[in-house]
Structures are given as structure tokens and as C-alpha cells.
Amino acid sequence: MGKCGCEFLSTHLYNLKKMYKADFTVVNGENSAVGNGISRESAEVIFSSGADVITTGNHAFHKSEAADMFRENSNILRPANFPEGAPGNGFCVVDFGRTQIAVINLMGTLLMESLDNPFYTADKIISSLDTPNIFVDFHAEATSEKKALGFYLSKRVTAVLGTHTHVQTADEAVLEGHTAYITDAGMTGAEDSVIGFDKGCALTRIKEHFPVRFKESESSPFICGVSVEFDEKCGKAVSIERIILR
Numbered sequence: 001m002g003k004c005g006c007e008f009l010s011t012h013l014y015n016l017k018k019m020y021k022a023d024f025t026v027v028n029g030e031n032s033a034v035g036n037g038i039s040r041e042s043a044e045v046i047f048s049s050g051a052d053v054i055t056t057g058n059h060a061f062h063k064s065e066a067a068d069m070f071r072e073n074s075n076i077l078r079p080a081n082f083p084e085g086a087p088g089n090g091f092c093v094v095d096f097g098r099t100q101i102a103v104i105n106l107m108g109t110l111l112m113e114s115l116d117n118p119f120y121t122a123d124k125i126i127s128s129l130d131t132p133n134i135f136v137d138f139h140a141e142a143t144s145e146k147k148a149l150g151f152y153l154s155k156r157v158t159a160v161l162g163t164h165t166h167v168q169t170a171d172e173a174v175l176e177g178h179t180a181y182i183t184d185a186g187m188t189g190a191e192d193s194v195i196g197f198d199k200g201c202a203l204t205r206i207k208e209h210f211p212v213r214f215k216e217s218e219s220s221p222f223i224c225g226v227s228v229e230f231d232e233k234c235g236k237a238v239s240i241e242r243i244i245l246r
């Protein structure tokens, strides 16, 4: 989330990856640019911090350069259930030689824009993949929709990891002994804030219904996320652990 989140990520992601022995890292960058969306500058910070793939969400196309970025770099994803013809890709496969890992980015449709059905979009993509190692970033608002997709894809993908609400949930689990799941992985940005925004501005807007501009908060940054251990031979998750680094 914004400058504060990007700076904190670039200072700490490398050590975090070492601590968790992470071979592969996915970062949702849809609010990484100042004023939300993703920019060339913020994507560069996220990749150079150690991300292999960047996912996005409802703010994917907020910045004018985003469409070109999605076309140019297949490891920057926009939700796969955007209408046909949207620039870029909704999934990618990263080849590590001995193994391949697919990442699918989907967006929810409950309390969000009415995109294509994320469940059927997932079916279509999964049937085209040649690897059992499949990570899904489900960028959605409703906890019910997220949990439903978790069960729908259980035993077919390695992980269904929710994003978008910025608040980490405590329901991490390995569904049906196969698929790592969390309703929301949480955000990287200012902890002492209203989902990353300055408390004062957020209060004026939410309490008084006064149209002030949200301003990013820069106080007490933290990183939220999850670590998933999985068996690359069958794509089965062994464990999922929540991460909060202050």
C-alpha cells in the first residue's frame, strides 16, 4: 500500500524470504502506486524486493501506464475474469526448470464490479494448465465468496489466498488436506491507519460523509502475508502460516 508499504517491503522482504526459506514469492501490488493502482516505479520496487509475480485487483488499470505494463510483462497480472480483450494476462506459469508454478489472479463479483464469473474462469484456466502447483489470488470483498471459491477449488489447486480487504483474517487452513486457504492475507502498509489511509481523513469521509481525499498513512508500517509449504510433485499444500512483520 503506497510509498510506505513499498519502502517497508524493500527493506524487509529479502530477510523474510530467508527466514521462511521461500523459493517463490507473490505480491499483490494493486495499491502500490501513490494514490492507488500500480505504476512502473512501484512494480520495479516490488520486483527488486524479491517478488516473482505481481497480482492486482479492482485498481489494476487505475494508472495510465498499467495497460502497457500488463502487456509487456507476463509476470504482472490483472484479474483473469476481466472482459475478453482487456490488456494483459490473468495467469502465468513460472518455470523453475525442475518445477513450474502457476499463479491465477481472480476478482470477486459480490459487492464488486460485475466481471465474468470467477468460478467458471478458474475452471477454464486450470484445465489449460500442465502443472499441479497452482496459486490463486482471489481479490474479493465478501468473505462468503472467498470461502466458497476455496472449497470449489479445493484439491484442484495448491492455494486460494484472499486479498483486497487489507485486514488479515485468522482462518488459515489446509482445506480437505490439499489446498491452503486464507480469506485475506492482509496488507503491507501503515498499521496505525484505516486500511492504510490516514485516520483523520478516513474518519471525516466515513463519519461525516464529507468528500475529502483519502491520504496514505505513513505510521508504523508492517508486512502481512502468508507462507505456504507445498509438495511440488503433486501440488498439495502441507501447511499455511500467517505472517505479520512489524
Ligand SMILES: [Fe+2]
Pocket: 030, 057, 058, 059, 139, 164
Ligand atoms: Fe482491491
